[in-house]
Amino acid sequence: MEMDLIQIKSLKTYFFQGKGLLSKLFGQGLKIVHAVDGVSLTIKKGHTFGIVGESGCGKSTLCNTIFRLVEPLEGKIIFQGRDVVKMDQKNLREFRQKAQMIFQDQFGCLNPRRTAGQIIAEPLTIHQADNRGKEDISLKVAELLEAVNLDAEAAAKFPHEFSGGQARRIGVARAIALNPDFIIADEPTSGLDISTAATILNLMQDLQERLDLTYLWISHNLNQVKYMSDDIAIMYLGKIVETGTTADVFENLAHPYSQALISVIPQIRKKDGKSKIILEGEIPSPITPPSGCRFRTRCKYASKKCKEEEPALIDLGSGHYAACHLLGSN
Amino acid sequence: MIRRKGREVSNILLDVWNLCVEYNLAGKRMQALDDVSFKVKKGEVLGVAGESGCGKSTLGLAIIRLLPSVGEIADGSIRFMGRNLVKLSEQQMDEEIRGKHIAMIFQNPQSALNPVFKIETQMIDILRFQSKHRKSKAKMSRKELRQQAIQQLKETGIADPAERISNYPFEFSGGMKQRVIIAMALSSETSLLIADEPTTALDVTIEAQINKLIDKLAAEYGTSILYITHNLGVLSEMANRIMIMYAGRIFEMGRTQSVLGDPRHPYSAALLESLPGHYTKGKRLLSIPGFVPPLDQLPSGCSFHPRCPFAEEICRQQVPTLNEVSNGHWSACLLDQQRGRQKWKWI
Numbered sequence: 001m002e003m004d005l006i007q008i009k010s011l012k013t014y015f016f017q018g019k020g021l022l023s024k025l026f027g028q029g030l031k032i033v034h035a036v037d038g039v040s041l042t043i044k045k046g047h048t049f050g051i052v053g054e055s056g057c058g059k060s061t062l063c064n065t066i067f068r069l070v071e072p073l074e075g076k077i078i079f080q081g082r083d084v085v086k087m088d089q090k091n092l093r094e095f096r097q098k099a100q101m102i103f104q105d106q107f108g109c110l111n112p113r114r115t116a117g118q119i120i121a122e123p124l125t126i127h128q129a130d131n132r133g134k135e136d137i138s139l140k141v142a143e144l145l146e147a148v149n150l151d152a153e154a155a156a157k158f159p160h161e162f163s164g165g166q167a168r169r170i171g172v173a174r175a176i177a178l179n180p181d182f183i184i185a186d187e188p189t190s191g192l193d194i195s196t197a198a199t200i201l202n203l204m205q206d207l208q209e210r211l212d213l214t215y216l217w218i219s220h221n222l223n224q225v226k227y228m229s230d231d232i233a234i235m236y237l238g239k240i241v242e243t244g245t246t247a248d249v250f251e252n253l254a255h256p257y258s259q260a261l262i263s264v265i266p267q268i269r270k271k272d273g274k275s276k277i278i279l280e281g282e283i284p285s286p287i288t289p290p291s292g293c294r295f296r297t298r299c300k301y302a303s304k305k306c307k308e309e310e311p312a313l314i315d316l317g318s319g320h321y322a323a324c325h326l327l328g329s330n
Numbered sequence: 331m332i333r334r335k336g337r338e339v340s341n342i343l344l345d346v347w348n349l350c351v352e353y354n355l356a357g358k359r360m361q362a363l364d365d366v367s368f369k370v371k372k373g374e375v376l377g378v379a380g381e382s383g384c385g386k387s388t389l390g391l392a393i394i395r396l397l398p399s400v401g402e403i404a405d406g407s408i409r410f411m412g413r414n415l416v417k418l419s420e421q422q423m424d425e426e427i428r429g430k431h432i433a434m435i436f437q438n439p440q441s442a443l444n445p446v447f448k449i450e451t452q453m454i455d456i457l458r459f460q461s462k463h464r465k466s467k468a469k470m471s472r473k474e475l476r477q478q479a480i481q482q483l484k485e486t487g488i489a490d491p492a493e494r495i496s497n498y499p500f501e502f503s504g505g506m507k508q509r510v511i512i513a514m515a516l517s518s519e520t521s522l523l524i525a526d527e528p529t530t531a532l533d534v535t536i537e538a539q540i541n542k543l544i545d546k547l548a549a550e551y552g553t554s555i556l557y558i559t560h561n562l563g564v565l566s567e568m569a570n571r572i573m574i575m576y577a578g579r580i581f582e583m584g585r586t587q588s589v590l591g592d593p594r595h596p597y598s599a600a601l602l603e604s605l606p607g608h609y610t611k612g613k614r615l616l617s618i619p620g621f622v623p624p625l626d627q628l629p630s631g632c633s634f635h636p637r638c639p640f641a642e643e644i645c646r647q648q649v650p651t652l653n654e655v656s657n658g659h660w661s662a663c664l665l666d667q668q669r670g671r672q673k674w675k676w677i
Contacts, residue, residue, distance in 0.1 A: 054533040054534070054535060054536075055533055163621060165621075193381040193382050193560065193622075194381065194560060194562075194601055194604050194605060195381060195600070195601070195604045195616075195617050195618040196381075196617070196621075197604075198604035198605075198606070198615035198616060198617040199617035201606060201615055202614050202615055202617060205614075220533060220534065222534065223563075223605070223606050223607045224606050226606070227606035227607075227615075228606075260535065261534065261535060264534050264535055264537070264538035265534065265563070266537075266561060266563030266564040266566065266567055267563050267566070267567075267607060268562055268563050268566045268590055268602065268605065268607055276538060278535075278538050278539055278542055279535045279538075279539075281489075282503055282505060282506075282536065283533075
């Protein structure tokens with residue numbers, strides 16, 4: 001039976017930018033960045049949930065919020081029956097054993113003054129998993145290195161001695177060190193060559209199968225998200241505009257933004273003669289998002305209703321949802 | 331029309347012959363480009379693909395003669411509009427070639443613009459420099475130059491160019507900055523544009539806008555483009571011909587459809603297999619074993635042989651050269667050349 005591992009309910013994360021004390025006290029000149037604005041999603045155990053969208057759509061903030069690296073304004077994050085938002089430090093520490101993150105910048109997330117072995121051992125020492133002794137830990141490190149296809153000698157090397165793909169694998173080894181259930185992968189192959197990226201994708205799939213992992217997969221590479229994910233959500237300016245199983249969404253694109261986004265993926269062999277939908281302009285600022293539907297400023301179908309009323313997610317059957325007024329009217 | 335050795339070669343704009351580039355790092359000489367020869371026709375888009383460290387960017391920099399100080403062109407010629415660029419002085423390059431007939435745009439638009447000057451100042455500087463070295467036209471006033479700059483911005487699709495021109499770079503988004511760079515790079519005289527990963531730092535929707543713009547300008551001005559990228563999908567849509575590079579050498583070259591549709595070199599075939607584009611989950615992607623060799627440790631024979639499961643003794647000994655395998659399709663695989671067409675089954 002398929003179980004839900006994590007449920008996110010109307011999650012909101014805003015950032016407040018003020019110029020000084022006055023704005024903090026009286027709210028004058030205060031700018032609110034609507035980074036994540038009412039996102040709900042459910043990730044099933046053992047599945048990969050992909051999130052796509054352009055830069056600035058709130059994908060990374062969503063990850064950071066789920067991990068409580070950023071505090072949400074409101075909403076719930078139910079993980080294995082408990083609300084992460086309400087957890088105190090002690091519970092949060094437990095949660096962070098079960099949930100791990102793989103970061104975008106493969107070198108930036110590794111301490112340059114520590115060896116790969118020390119880096120991978122760190123979560124083990126911090127969480128005192130099974131009260132391991134020193135020897136146990138070095139055995140476990142060797143095991144983890146093997147799991148990500150690195151030599152045992154790699155443990156003594158420093159991050160700068162590794163190539164981009166190897167450094168990324170150290171990040172993966174650290175993430176799986178505590179036998180987590182859930183891994184957030186934020187652009188796990190950005191900056192890697194085609195063939196190296198393929199290695200990481202293969203590795204992540206093997207680990208998922210072997211360790212029964214659930215992934216939240218963030219990328220702006222649509223081909224990759226399509227390839228990796230069971231379920232998918234397309235985000236635009238802090239909101240989900242379309243979500244469903246990957247097969248459903250790609251088969252039957254409902255939202256005009258999704259249609260445009262998918263049509264511009266550079267493809268080697270185009271199967272269909274569909275032409276590209278090239279959007280005008282750029283994603284608006286999340287400080288002053290457009291009223292009504294946030295996509296309307298770039299949407300060729302936009303009407304008066306889109307300006308006045310915000311579209312809700314409409315059920316298109318079998319878990320496929322899209323937020324567009326055009327869909328509600330027929 | 332260009333005449334060379336009495337022969338009419340009017341439709342060839344750039345003719346690179348046996349180009350060798352060496353880097354001299356800490357007393358070690360390393361061959362970054364080895365025997366690279368190709369031609370670019372007028373109005374043609376030639377795509378250059380390969381993994382990082384294969385010499386794509388070095389090639390672009392060598393043509394416009396902007397190699398870092400440790401690099402030098404050791405051998406070969408770069409014929410462009412009837413002149414050999416290798417033989418020109420720095421001053422000649424500055425006054426007659428760079429920014430005038432050959433322009434280059436880079437991956438990161440942020441670092442190509444000076445953050446402390448307005449767009450206006452930076453664009454007018456370039457236009458003034460160009461007009462100074464244009465013999466036929468009279469000197470233009472600042473006002474005229476500004477008008478010209480506004481016109482250029484307009485052509486690259488920037489809304490409100492007359493207003494936006496007095497902004498600073500930080501007031502522009504990444505896609506807008508790349509448009510400004512393209513506006514600065516392209517004048518009606520530009521006949522070759524070297525685009526080094528121009529959309530890598532941009533989102534897909536913006537990437538599509540920029541590629542459409544490059545395409546449009548190329549069609550309007552008849553500009554030839556050397557489009558350097560690792561994204562084969564982009565090349566499949568943009569390029570007339572494709573060149574696959576590895577460890578400083580050309581491995582395969584030909585029309586886009588033939589190279590991507592029927593790759594003759596195992597390396598090209600492998601690159602295509604490692605893309606997740608047309609697979610669904612569960613199907614394993616190909617990852618080529620090993621890595622691109624560092625320049626100071628190039629293997630003997632075919633530089634790809636340590637990573638190639640099909641390699642035989644001959645590949646370790648003999649350096650393959652490009653051979654025409656079918657009309658206009660060149661490949662540098664010894665096995666393919668000796669035994670005829672091979673099917674490279676990587677998975």
